[in-house]
Amino acid sequence: MKTVLLAMVALATPALAQTPASRSVQPVTITMTDHGFVPRNIALRRGGSYVLHIANRSDKGHNLTQKAFFAAARLSREDRGVVRDGQIVLAAGERATIRFQAPLTRRGGMFQFSSTTLGDADNAYTGAFRIQ
Template sequence: MKDAIAAFLLLTSSAAGAQQTDWSRAARVDVDLSSFRFRPAILHLKHGQAYTIVFHNSADGGHDFVAKDFFAHAMLAPAARRTVSDGEVELHGGESATISLIAPPSGTYEAHCSHFMHKTMGMTGEIIVE
C-alpha cells in the first residue's frame, strides 16, 4: 500500500511540475524523420530540463518515433500526452508534431521507427540524458 501511495504522489507531483513549466523557455530540438533515418540520430538532453521537440516527417510516407522507455519516464506537457501514444509519435508524410517535456532521469534511451523493415534499414537512434 505504501508503494502505491508513493507512486501516486510521484505521478501527481510530476504532472503538476509539467503543468507549471514555462514552455516558452524550453530548449527547442528538431528531429527530422526521412526515409530510413533520424536526423540527428542521437539526441543529447539534460535531466530535469524542459524541451520542445519538433518532429518533422520530410518523407512522403508515414514514419513514427518510438521511444517507449524515454516517454514513460519523461514528464510530458498536457498537450503532449494527446500526441504521444504508447510511447510513440506517429507522423504521416509531410506531417510535424511538437512534444514538450521535461527530460527523464539520466540514461541512454533507444528510439526507432516501428514501420515494417524501417528499423532494419537503419531508422534507429538514441536519446542520451545526462
C-alpha cells in the same frame, strides 16, 4: 505585519520562486527522412525543459518509438495526446510539437528510439536520447 506575512508565504511556497520564465526551454528538432532520423543522437540535460519539433519529410509514414522514455519524461498536458503507447506516429509530410521535461534518470543514461514502421528496421531507422 504585511511584510512578515508575505515573507512567510514566499518561504512556504518555493514553487513561486521558480517561475516558468526562469527555466530555459531548449528546442530539439528531429527530421524523419527516407533514410532515418536526423539527427540520430539527441543530448538532453537531466530534468531539463524541452520543446521537440518533429517533422516527417519522407514520402511514407514513420514513427518514433521509445516507451520507457515517454513514460519517464514529463509531457505537457496539452501534448500528451500526441504520444500514444510510447510513440509519435506521423504520416508523410506531417509535423508534431511536444513540450516535455527530460527524465530524471541517471546521467549517462540512454534511451534508444526507432521506427517500427514496416521496412524501417532494414534501414537502421534508429537514434538515441542521451541524458547528461
